[in-house]
Amino acid sequence: MKTVLLVDDDHDFAELACRIVEYLGHDACLANDLASARQWLETQSFDHIFLDFMLPDGSGLHLVDEIRAAGIRTPITMVTGHPSVKSALSQLCHDGLNYLTKPVDADDFRNALSPSKNKAKRTESQAHFGVLLGESTKMKHLYKMIERVAGTDANVMLMGESGVGKEMFARAIHNASTVTGDLVNVNCGAIPKDLIGSELFGHEKGAFTGANAQKVGVFEQAENGTLFLDELTEMPIEQQPNLLRVLETHTVTRVGGTKPIKVNCRVISATNRSVEDIATNDVLREDIYFRLAVFPIHIPPLRERKEDIPLLAEHFLQGLNKKGNSQYVIKAADMSRLVEYDWPGNVRELKHTIHRAYIMADHDDHSLVFDANFASPFAQAKRMVEHAQLNRASIPPQVGTSSRANAIQVPTPEMKPGKTIEEVERELIYQTLESVEGNKTLAARMLGISTKTLYNRLNAYEGETQS
Amino acid sequence: MTQHDQGTLAKLVHDARKPLNQISMNSELIKLIAEQPDSQQQIIEIANTIIKATKECSELLQTLVEQGNDE
Numbered sequence: 290m291k292t293v294l295l296v297d298d299d300h301d302f303a304e305l306a307c308r309i310v311e312y313l314g315h316d317a318c319l320a321n322d323l324a325s326a327r328q329w330l331e332t333q334s335f336d337h338i339f340l341d342f343m344l345p346d347g348s349g350l351h352l353v354d355e356i357r358a359a360g361i362r363t364p365i366t367m368v369t370g371h372p373s374v375k376s377a378l379s380q381l382c383h384d385g386l387n388y389l390t391k392p393v394d395a396d397d398f399r400n401a402l403s404p405s406k407n408k409a410k411r412t413e414s415q416a417h418f419g420v421l422l423g424e425s426t427k428m429k430h431l432y433k434m435i436e437r438v439a440g441t442d443a444n445v446m447l448m449g450e451s452g453v454g455k456e457m458f459a460r461a462i463h464n465a466s467t468v469t470g471d472l473v474n475v476n477c478g479a480i481p482k483d484l485i486g487s488e489l490f491g492h493e494k495g496a497f498t499g500a501n502a503q504k505v506g507v508f509e510q511a512e513n514g515t516l517f518l519d520e521l522t523e524m525p526i527e528q529q530p531n532l533l534r535v536l537e538t539h540t541v542t543r544v545g546g547t548k549p550i551k552v553n554c555r556v557i558s559a560t561n562r563s564v565e566d567i568a569t570n571d572v573l574r575e576d577i578y579f580r581l582a583v584f585p586i587h588i589p590p591l592r593e594r595k596e597d598i599p600l601l602a603e604h605f606l607q608g609l610n611k612k613g614n615s616q617y618v619i620k621a622a623d624m625s626r627l628v629e630y631d632w633p634g635n636v637r638e639l640k641h642t643i644h645r646a647y648i649m650a651d652h653d654d655h656s657l658v659f660d661a662n663f664a665s666p667f668a669q670a671k672r673m674v675e676h677a678q679l680n681r682a683s684i685p686p687q688v689g690t691s692s693r694a695n696a697i698q699v700p701t702p703e704m705k706p707g708k709t710i711e712e713v714e715r716e717l718i719y720q721t722l723e724s725v726e727g728n729k730t731l732a733a734r735m736l737g738i739s740t741k742t743l744y745n746r747l748n749a750y751e752g753e754t755q756s
Numbered sequence: 757m758t759q760h761d762q763g764t765l766a767k768l769v770h771d772a773r774k775p776l777n778q779i780s781m782n783s784e785l786i787k788l789i790a791e792q793p794d795s796q797q798q799i800i801e802i803a804n805t806i807i808k809a810t811k812e813c814s815e816l817l818q819t820l821v822e823q824g825n826d827e
Contacts (some may be wrong), residue, residue: 299774305781312788370773391773392780395788 291315291402296326296352297368298345302391306339315402322346330356335363337402339389342369353386366401366547368393391455400616415600418461421454422604423597427589431458438584439465444536446521446581447559448586452475452637455559456586462557463515470514470554475507478523485528487544490535496545508541511554521558521581523570529574536580545637591632591639598628601636606657607645617650619643623659630663638663719744764823772816775809782806 293315297303304318310317318335320326323346329335338356340349353365369389389397416422417432438445439462447455456474463472480488487496491506507516518524524532535541536556540549558581562565567573595702602619610617623646632638646657675688718736725731733743782802789795789802 301774302781305778305785309781309785309788312785370770370777392777394780395784473810 292333293317293402294320294326294329294335294338296320296323296339296344296349297341298322298343299341299370302370306398307363309393310398310402313395313398313402323349323352326352327355330361334361338363338365338366339368339401342367342371364401380475387653418464420457420460420464422601423594424600425594425596427594428597431586431588433458434584434586435462435465437565438462438586439467441584442555443583444581445583446560446578446585447588448563448585449559449561450590450633450635451561452635453588454636455561455588455591456517458586459515459517459519459557459559462555463517466515466555468514468555470512471510472515473507473511474517474519476519478520482525482528485524486531489532489539491546492544493546496543504543506541506543508535508552508554509550511552513553514555515555518556518558518581520560522560522567523563525569526574529577533574533577533580536577537572558582591635595628598632598639599624601639601641602627605640606647609644609647613647615650616655617647618656620656623657626659626663633664678744715746715750718743757820765820768816768820772813775813775816779806779813782809 293310295303295306295310297306298321300321302323307317307319318329318333320329323343326340340352342349349367351366356363356365363620365386367386368391369388370391387401389401402717414716415424418435421428421432435458445462447458449455456530459474460472475488477485486492487500487504487506489506489508491504491509492500494500494503510516517647535552538549539552541552542549560573562570564585567578591601602624606619608619609615625654627639627642634641642659643657646659649658650656650740651658718732722729724733729743729747730740733740736743738746782805786799786802789798
């Protein structure tokens with residue numbers, strides 16, 4: 290509840306406004322001229338002032354000057370019955386001073402009395418662990434996992450597509466645990482290969498050319514706190530044994546130093562690769578994986594928690610509105626488009642889409658303007674590749690009839706413009722044969738040709754290489 | 757239209773806005789009051805104020821027409 294002062298010489302308007310404000314749950318005091326307004330202001334303090342522009346004993350703007358000169362920061366809304374004064378007023382308006390034109394409806398009062406600041410507070414309080422937004426079942430499950438792991442000192446590995454907010458999850462785990470140290474962020478993919486050692490473990494003065502001063506490594510910086518290793522799988526594999534040593538011994542030795550230093554911090558690592566990818570592509574040593582993924586957390590992509598999209602979109606918009614002191618909204622039709630889109634770039638892409646629409650926003654109807662097509666060039670390219678793979682993947686079930694043939698994944702031949710059909714055909718035949726360990730009958734079935742044709746082709750290829 | 761005429765017109769329009777504002781804001785009030793229990797009597801009173809304001813507005817428009825005819 291707020292205490293509101295209404296200053297207007299139009300008795301009917303003032304009384305009506307009073308009643309509306311009271312129905313909205315606030316206390317209202319009335320003044321019909323500047324003199325009585327001054328009297329009110331002397332005797333009590335107000336949370337908001339609605340002030341007419343032209344009053345019998347002077348301009349409302351004089352009162353604004355007086356109030357501000359007295360050091361009172363009460364928000365003031367100028368009310369005018371002259372639409373022509375509107376544009377002049379809008380130029381005067383700045384922080385803590387707004388304007389409304391008559392007729393003023395209940396929503397105008399509502400917005401004036403509880404501006405977007407209050408709304409921002411609302412989502413802040415909705416944020417879990419101070420940083421995570423979302424009420425979907427998948428997110429709620431993750432909140433539970435974060436709570437559990439925060440109480441332990443286990444190392445956590447966050448897995449999820451690019452843009453799902455792995456850094457936010459790291460911050461959430463850090464916030465939820467009762468550690469005294471800091472959260473230190475390191476992007477393993479962004480450190481030059483030669484400097485990884487010095488970055489992680491620090492170096493002594495003069496350890497190498499350019500080491501002009503002693504440097505404390507990130508493990509030491511994160512003492513009694515959390516070390517977040519982002520894009521862990523981008524760290525060169527030959528550098529990983531050093532990391533393993535720290536994880537096993539809980540000590541670091543600075544580059545050029547001799548004394549091992551004890552370290553104590555939780556390591557949260559993140560990767561956008563899947564477990565299968567990590568296992569097959571040799572991007573992470575197995576021993577390191579076991580050390581760091583004591584507690585793996587899979588963060589679902591945004592398309593698997595679509596119900597959170599409106600909440601996130603509103604949150605990003607509120608941030609922009611607050612920063613730009615604006616009141617833009619997202620139209621219902623646009624919101625449903627946002628929910629429908631599958632967001633290959635996840636929350637990051639959503640955030641950028643909102644920002645772009647905010648920049649393009651329509652000043653007249655105060656709404657965001659979205660592109661006809663949300664997809665970024667990256668997303669479009671990715672989708673084309675996936676589409677092509679999907680088409681290829683659908684070939685074997687059509688030609689192969691045995692269940693075994695269906696189960697085998699055909700390695701995709703490299704398709705590039707400039708290759709002849711014969712070259713691609715040959716590659717496909719050899720790769721198919723390889724995938725079924727040389728079983729020609731099965732390979733022929735998968736390729737949709739007779740065994741005889743397959744033999745003929747293979748004979749021809751052999752003839753070529755021999756000649 | 758002379759400058760004097762324009763001035764009169766502007767004053768009339770301004771005067772007409774007053775009852776229009778009343779109509780609009782009283783309607784807002786009805787919306788708010790309607791959510792309260794036992795608000796029937798109050799709503800009727802507000803509706804009467806609205807009717808009064810429409811008549812006022814209508815009279816103002818009539819003066820506008822008559823002034824136009826006088827000239």
